[in-house]
Amino acid sequence: MDTNLIHPELRFNSYGSHLRRRFGLRVSKVNVDGGFTCPNRDGVKGTGGCIYCDNRSFSPDGIRGSIPLEEQMAAGMAYHRQRLGSEKFIIYFQKYSNTYGPVGKLRDLYYRALAHPDVVGISVGTRPDCLGEGALALLEEIARDRYVCLELGLQSMDDRILARINRGHSFAEYRLALERAAGRGFEICAHLIRGFPGESREDFLKTADVIASLPVDSLKIHQLHAVAGTPLADMYVRGEFVPLEHREYVASVCDFLELLPPRITIQRLYGSAPLSIRVAPRWNLKNNRMWYSIVHELARRGSWQGRRLSGEIAARACV
Secondary structure (H helix, E strand, C coil): CCCCCCCCCCCCCEHHHHHHHHHCCCEEEEEECCCCCCCCCCCCCCCCCCCCCCHHHCCCCCCCCCCCHHHHHHHHHHHHHHHHCCCEEEEEECCCCCCCCCHHHHHHHHHHHHCCCCEEEEEEEECHHHCCHHHHHHHHHHHCCCEEEEEEEEECCCHHHHHHCCCCCCHHHHHHHHHHHCCCCCEEEEEEEECCCCCCHHHHHHHHHHHHHCCCCEEEEEECCEECCCHHHHHHHHCCCCCCCHHHHHHHHHHHHHCCCCCCEEEECCCCCCCCCEEECCCCCCHHHHHHHHHHHHHHHCCCCCCCCCHHHHHHHCC
């Protein structure tokens, strides 16, 4: 491993290590619900949302828009202080599309989060079709003094898959949104999902080359999973969605990491919908076992993030 960005034990450039390098201490993300919705739900683009979407599948209990923001923050910070010994925090506006609303509402919520003395910045999850100039200008304003990460969901670069999952935007729209957001002083995180019906391993791996060419600073990847009450769960029952086996998922993610420049930090490598609503896949692995199954596979291979890049590309990516 020829770069100081790669964690020697994890074998990839972890987001936690990135934050520790930047702030000099342990920083954790605290999820909050700002009470937003999505144009793919409120009728602007559609009403059903993406076929897999149910926010219960990735949101902690007790994070609801009806609870005041400050209460959500206090509960999340207390949890991370006790569990991890975290000293500072990034407030993550997670549920639905968190730039989808009047700029006045965005300003109020973002700055209320930043008012807490232990908050170093914000992370804002959204879609490429919810990035008005007002929202981008506000994030740019905040980023002059505080940490800001824009988390922009892509899920797949294949327009056929995007249409099939009722995503409501194309890859070209995503690329345009990235171009408009880049160079404004904040980090950009892309979201990908592995395991869509009709997606081959080779299709997924091609995405690594595309991500490497985009102005993306970090990445989240997780397996496609069906939760109760979604169209994807109905597809599973009808045999139209066959989830990946755990071993296949781990192997393809490791292949992907080997093709990814070390400059890109890794925020997430798996998803963990609650068992009470999870339909498939039911790997029944705890979070730490999911995480380390990927770490151990990289170690077994004697490999690391960026391993399969040419020397010239890898060196340039590590600058």
